[in-house]
Amino acid sequence: MVQTLLVANRGEIACRIFRTCAAWGIRTVAVHSDADENALHVRAADTAVRLPGATPAETYLRGDLVVKAALAAGADAVHPGYGFLSENAGFARAVLDAGLTWIGPPPEAIEAMASKTRAKELMGVAPLGEADVTEADLPVLVKAAAGGGGRGMRVVRRLDELPAALEGARAEAASAFGDGEVFVEPYLAHGRHVEVQILADTHGTVWALGTRDCSLQRRHQKVIEEAPAPGLSPGLEEELHGLAVRAARSVSYVGAGTVEFLVADGRAHFLEMNTRLQVEHPVTEEVFGIDLVAQQIRVAEGHALPVDPPPARGHAVEARLYAEDPARDWAPQTGTLHRLDVPPGVRLDTGYTDGDTIGVHYDPMLAKVIAHAPTRAEALRRLAGALERTRLHGPVTNRDLLVRSLRHEELAAARMDTGFYDRHLPALTAPAPDPHAPLAAALADAHGRSRFGGWRNVPSQPQVKRYETAGQEHEVHYRHTRQGLAADGVRVVHADAHTVVLEADGVRRTFEVARYGDEIHVGGTRLTALPRFPDPAAQLAPGSLVAPMPGTVVRVAEGLAEGAAVQAGQPLIWLEAMKMQHRITAPATGTLTALHAEPGQQVEPGTVLAVVRETPSQERP
Structure with a gap:
């Protein structure tokens, strides 16, 4: 039985695996780069081992260092998480050769399926040769053979763009996965991305655990996922399950994996098999009431699965919360995450806590928020409401985009496809700041600045403050009066440094205000305090x-x-x-x-x- 487990990963997935280990009485070992020295996954583990350096190539992609770390820390098993070395057969062999238990499929299965080119050949789907692409084949997708997560992917719509796309995809894939192999396949812009979670033991049992829809993507990386995939006919769902089980059996698969398809015109097109745990595995866990990480460990220990999986119940939806600005070409953001407080009633999987730093070296995903409910509509509503009420203070995030997406009519009607953000991004990212947020920020800042409250026994000029939010500048005017702070058009019911209560047209609203230097958060609105008179030299x-x-x-x-x-x-x-x-x-x-x-x-x-x-x-x- 596994006694001490090293997770060859970082961030959210390492913390999530440690959570299961704690529940099962398994000691844990973290590895970390210099950039991650104080990361949450390091603090959550019983033991941690340093991997010198900061970039993935120096640290988390160095399988030899990870195996040495496992032996040095006394681990008897290694879990790869997802990304990095999770689909690297050589690393799996090195773990096994060191006498450690590998929490994953056999190296031979990884070799057969982890390369998407070989997986397609195994499933009877031939990728396009780079030299054979013609105008008739366009558009095509250049794709990394050794990994996922949108890295090493390029859509090509003109033949003269193909060489640069191949070069860029190879470089990105080599940096992210240590393997620059890419291939070309037809690009279907408006299909649905549907996948099947499988779980197989060493005794010949293979489970197909329903379906997931992962169609809402940016840069070919999933943003919102749900289970089960809505609107599939019983026949198509049965076909998907059959193909997934066939893929697993064809390589004698063991453990958890995912078989991915593009569904278009009622047909399933095989994309790839991911020989690892997926980022979106929590929605399957919520629907089937199981712990996939625990099942991975039990399978690796030789335990048999029951003949049939547990029954599905209800619906689950997951949203990936990123430190990025969707309105600026999804530009990743860095800085201090001052506060991450998600209301109860939903599941939170994260690798960050208050005060942590979002760095430049790794994926900008802050957390996954998952809602489960008896029906799909209830799950969507619950998740949107929880995200809207989340206290999220720090760099710009995609939180508002997630809330708007979850409430979009196309998603509600299950008419989404992989082109969703291509069609709707401008509307989903249009600035819509709370009109009273700048005033609330100014009043909170003004509170207590004078021992006499700022009031004078003479008529006073309005005080002026300027803020920027969502790329727009706002100028706020308020006054100190005998009765306290006042502003035109609203009644200031209460104002202190942290809470402002305003009444407009008979409607009273309470604003929670938090300030971190020039960065102010008023409810869900993020503002930046601007100098009253801009510095001309800064232009x-x-x-x-x-x-x-x-x-x-x-x-x-x-x-x-x-x-x-x-x-x-x-x-x-x-x-x-x-x-x-x-x-x-x-x-x-x-x-x-x-x-x-x-x-x-x-x-x-x-x-x-x-x-x-x-x-x-x-x-x-």
Whole structure:
């Protein structure tokens, strides 16, 4: 039996596995990079071992260091989590060769299915050859063979874009998974992403644990998932289960895995088999009332599964909470997470707690929030309400996007597909700040600034404060009076440094205010305090291209130099941050007048990378 388990991973999934281990009396070992020295998963483990370095290639992708850590800490088993080395057959063999228990499928099954190209061949689906792609095949998807999570993926709609897409996908895949192999397949823009959770033991039993719909995706990475997948016919669901079990049996699979499909025109198209636990496994756990991590451990210990899985009950929906700005091309965000407080009634899986730092080296997912209810409509409502009431103080997140998505009519009617955000992102990210939030922030800030409350026995001029929220500036006016603080159009019922109560048109509302330097959170609205008189020196030259996030310059467009002519939207510079590459494009057609970026350069947000002087339209050829 497993006594001490090392998790070869970090963040949310490591914490989630440790939770099961604690319930089962299993001692735990964490590994951590230097950047993760004080991370929650390190604090949650009984023992921790340092992996020197910060990047994945130096740390979590070093299987030899992870095995040494397991032996040094006295672990007798290793769980890979998801991502990193979870689908690396060589790592699985190294764990077994060291005399440790591997909480996962046999290395041979990983080899057969972890490479998506070989998996397709096994299932009778041939990927396209790079040299064979024609105009008739477009659009196509370039995809990493060794991993998932949207990394190493590029949609190609023109043939001349294919070489750059292949190059970028290979680089991103090598950085994230240690394997730069990619392949090309047809791209179906409006299908549904449906998958089947499987669980198999060493005695020949294979469970197909229902279905999941993971169609709401950004950059081919899932955002909202649910179980069961709604609206499937009984025949199609039976076909999906049969194909998933066939895939598992074809490689003598053991443990938990997922078989993924694209469903279009009522047909199932095999995508891949993930030989590991999935990020979205909690929705299956909630519906079937089981602990998949516990089952993984029991299977690895040789226990047999019952012949039939438990019955499904109700519906579950999961939302991935990211530190990112959907309105700015999903740019990842960094900084201090001051507060993460999710109301009761939903499940929270997270690798962060109050005061933790969101760094630049890893995926920006803060947490997964999961709601289970008797019906789908109730689960959607419960999750949207919980996210809306979550106290989330820190960098910009996708929380508002999640709430709007969960309440969208297409999702409610189960008419969503993988093109959902392509169609609806502008509406879902349109600024909609609470109109009273800036006033509440100003009143809370004004409270107690004067020992006499700021009132004078002469008429006073209004006080003025400026805030920025969702890219918009707001100027607030209020006054100190004999009765206290006052503002036009509302009645100030109460105001202190943390709570403001306002009454407008007979409706009273209470605002909770928290301030961290110039960052203020009023309920669910995030504001930045602005100086009353902006510093003219802080203005950037027109056409400046600035780094939207901290990261590393990995590439500059070939031949790019000062004086070069550029076209609006032309990619000029590539940044790598949080295991993804981000393109910096020309804001207008014109001339590059300055270039400050070079490969390998570390940059901070706001760093000027280049300057483009726009060519007036009348001067363009």
